[in-house]
Amino acid sequence: MDPMQSGMPETLAPLGLTFDDVLLLPAESDVIPSEADTTSKVSRNVTVSVPLLSSAMDTVTESRMAIAMARQGGLGVLHRSVSIDEQARQVDLVKRSESGMVTDPVTIGPDATLAEMDAMCGHYRISGLPVVDDAGVLMGIVTNRDIRFVPATEYDHRLVRSVMTPMPLVTAPVGIKPDDAFALLGEHKIEKLPLVDGDGRLKGLITVKDFVKSEEYPNATKDAEGRLLSAAAVGFFGDAWERAMTLIDAGADVLVVDTAHGHTSALLDMVGKLKAEPKAAGVDVIGGNVATRAGAQALVDAGVDGIKVGIGPGSICTTRVVAGVGVPQVTAINEAAQAARPAGVPVIGDGGLQYSGDIAKAIVAGADTVMLGSLLAGVAESPGELIFINGKQFKSYRGMGSLGALRKRGASDTGSRDRYFQADVVADDELVPEGIEGQVPFRGPLGSVTQQLIGGLRQSMFYTGASGITELQQRGRFVRITSAGLKESHPHDIQMTVEAPNYSGRR
Structure with a gap:
């Protein structure tokens, strides 16, 4: 009998290992680190060029982080501790931020005021809007350049039609090749190329910004239409189904059914319902979190496209102390992979990573990608509040099981309570937190x-002789270490005077 599943195992308890308990064995190698291929799978149908996801936490991932993560070649999961409309708006911002072609461009009518136009440009962070009539026929275009010399006091009564550049404009037919579109943009020295049908109706928009972004971020995570991929978290309680359908309407490519304990009937039912929903046919569904082989198998049987692993390993999580429940992360990932890998379901190692070397350890244990919280909470793109303490910069970071997150949306809503199965708790003083609040050092831009x-992962691949992620999973071997071995692994017998960008000492 598997001791992980038995109430009375042959020994008192099976051994659980985490990242500090193991090192990777070096092996013969002819791999050049810069040439190592870090492409991997997040879910059955979603591939990333770097195996990194940002966590669905309210101090880690909102639209700005999700956009930045996708441009870097990873994926950001938008947290759900906001209203349905707000989360859908953030999905829409990600999808519209960069496109091979905008198939549903934001437009404005000729009789809108300049104040309305200015507000729309600010909301979507764009510099101009196509002007269309009620039938969708392109009438012109209005940009910030057109209103630059209009006094702000006139914005409320001046109409778009009075300042727009009217037709005829330089346009192109739907289906134009990217190279031809870029040539038109360059030839006419314009930034936006409207795409119209035979009746003059606006059907799309190509911008020079998208070509620039494609060159700047060649490994960005995009869909078939050239738009950044968007992932968003949902629950299983209350308005969860409405939220999921609204997010799909907004363009979400991945839904993460996200709870603290994924091996539960409520979550499994939600996964099954989503996979059976025709509207969600093109959307991958990830389930979690689990920490055992049985939990992963249950998610596989429910039909998930990806499995998130980790109960209690996060730096701000107290589940293992408050509830006394959890599995050290290397063991948890390995257990889950034994169920997931035969079914072709990718595994996401969620939490517990302190250094870049831990990413490689997670992959060798069986993960295909890893999800990061504290390592990314301190970057400029995270939504956490910037704090100054004794001249140093920090950003706020809290667990979704912390008291602040549990009661974040007030008595009229559940905050993140349903994630911890406390949605039925009415009074704040009756909540049982499973996380803390704190701060992490500011680390600069995500890039x-x-x-x-x-870079650290590629060094791991060099040392182990693995040219790709799959080969790293196959070739990688662990050696267990003692506390003395862990001490020896870190800088020792020296007073560190200058920190490296990828090492800040033992935590």
Whole structure:
């Protein structure tokens, strides 16, 4: 009998290992680190060029982080501790932020005021809008350049038609090749190319910004139409189904059914219902979190496209102390992979990572990608509040099981309570938190942080002789270490005077 599943195992308890308990064995190698391929699977149908996801936490991932993560080649999961409309708006912002072609461009009518136009441009972070009539026929275009010399005091009564650049404009037919579109943009020195049908109706928009972004971020995570991929978390309680359908309407590519304990009938039912919903046919569904082989198998049987693993490993999580429940993360990932891998379901190692070397350890244990919280909470793109303490910069970071997150949306809603199965708790003083609130050092832009994390992963692949993620999973071997071995692994017998960008000492 598997001791992980038995109430009375042959020994008192099976051994659980985490990242500090193991190292990877070096092996013969002819791999050049810069040439190592870090492409991997998040779910059955979603591939990323770097195996990193940002956690669905309210101090880690909102639209700005999700956009930045996708541009870096990973994926950000938008948290759900906001209203349905707000989360859907963030999905829409991600999808509209960068496109090979905008198939549903934001437009404005000729009789709208300049104040309305200015507000729309600010909301969507764009510099101009196509002007269409009630039938969708393109009438012109209005940009910030057109209103630059209009006094702000006139915005409320001046109409778009009075300042727009009217037709005829430089346009192109739907289906134009990217190279031809870029040539038109360059030839006419314009930034936006409207796409129209035979009747002059606006059907799409190509912008020079998208070509620039494609060159700047060649490994960005995109859909078949060239738009950034968007992932969002949902629950299983209350308005969860409405939320999921609204997010799909907004363009979400991945839904993460996200709870603290994924091996429950409520979550499994939600996964099954989503996989059976025709509207969700093109959307991958990830379930979690689990920490055992049985939990992973239950999710596989429910039809998930990806499995999130981790109960209690996060730096701000207290589940293992408050509830006394959990499995050390290397063992948890390995157990889940034994059920997931035969079914072709990718595994996401969620939590517990402190250094870039832990990413490689998670992958060798059986993960295909990893989800990061504290390592990304301190970047410029995270929504956490920037704090100054004794001249140093920090960003706020809290667990979704912390008291602040549990009661974040007030008595009229559940905050993140349903994630911890406390949605029925009415009074705040009756909540049982499973996380804390704190701060992490400010780490600068996401690009610099991911460069160090992926650079460390590529060094791991060099040392183990693995040219790709699958080969790393196959070739990687662990050696268990003692506390003395862990001490020896870190800088020792020296006073560190200058921190490296990828190492800040033992935590």
